[in-house]
Amino acid sequence: MKQLIAIAVREWKVFFQTPFAMVVLTLYLVLAGTYFYASFDRYLTLANPSEATTRVAGLNVTIHLLIPFLRDLMSVFVFIIPLITMRSFAEEKKLGTYDLLVSYPVRPAVILMGKYLGSVTLVFGLLGLSLVYCSVIVWKGEPFLPQIGSVYLGYTLFLLFYVASGIVVSLFTENQIVSALVTYAVVFCAVVFAWLAHVSPAPWDRFFAHFLFLAHLESFRNGLIFTGDIAAYVTTTVAILLVGWLKIRRHFSS
């Protein structure tokens, strides 16, 4: 456990000691703030219709303000996470420190999970910052909290999957840019799976639909928690981490 925490803490230190951290944090806060402002402005327009428009029936802060804001916020995470995970193992390999890391008496799972924990907590910290916007709405309005909770559950599962993808991809390359681009591809290949799900006959359509990583979030946004959606993220995350573990384990057995 001490080894795992030591590796995770080093990840945080490295992140915050570089100007890159300031760039990522600034980018996140500017985009999150802009999206919140845009969602709020859109909500006010709907709440105060002009002569040309009619008042939206059943207008509420959950569906017409927070959910659109959180949907936009996900695009920020899709963009930022590969930038955080790209240096995880790729930089160690490029600098050669990876050779030393695997020469210490640290189990492959601890090396992988230490890096994973470091990046996941950073990303959850960013997700936690978005609660500031939600708490303003909770303070001033009456959002439907279970639905907001459902969105955050979905986002947590998605981020666990996405960070795992980024970390494991960085294990296969020394180039940080390649690492980030391949991680983007992991999410954007959902487009290919969407096409495959559309054109494939049953039961393959349902099989390919399993890999629509962003589409699974829609149920959570609607306040619907399906076991299938949770299983899709959990099984894929575990499978990806298993690939990473096998990759590191190659140094430990012939």
Added chain:
Amino acid sequence: MKVPPGSITGLIGQNGAGKSTLLKILAGFLVPETGRSGGAGGSGDDGEVFVDGLSYRKEPMAVRSRIGYMPETPLLYREMKVVEYLDFVGKLKRLNKEKRASECERLIRDCGLGQIYHKLIGSLSKGNRQRVALAQALLGEPRVLLLDEPTSALDPAQAIEIRRIIQGQKGKPPGGGGAVLMSSHVLSEISAVCDRVIFISSGEIRFEGSIDSFKGKSLESLFA
């Protein structure tokens, strides 16, 4: 090959002979596919590495906890301070807090890190980074010390200082039985530090014995 306990053995050969590859195998970074090797009283079977009598395949963690490895170039976390880095390595080597503190104190003294202890590794000179790399290898008093070209690219004064530290490891850890295996392609360096020598060429051992008997060999006979 065999590296006897209590010895400082030099691994010599021309560039590309396989010295670094062999040390990476012994350090656990590379896994051998064929051949055999052992260290500090170990013996080997095909494709297996034994260090201190323990099999890498069967007990990879136990073997790693007995090894200190210093790679050819001091590949360290540049954004960490020396003190932070040694503490980090101590945690990875499963040392408790008291042991980490006492080890850091010993290594500051033995490796001459007093002036640079609180400096960022990235700001250190190559010689000082080499000292830090050696210190992380010595941390936890490993029974087998693997040093890959420990004085390469250092000026003569720095090289002498590093050699002094390596020679100070003879008979360590307390209780004896430890072994040092260092690679170099410079015979004078091996002669200055080691009491045994292994000469390899194209991945094969061409000579194994005392440094005195090696000096009597002609290069032609070694490469033949």
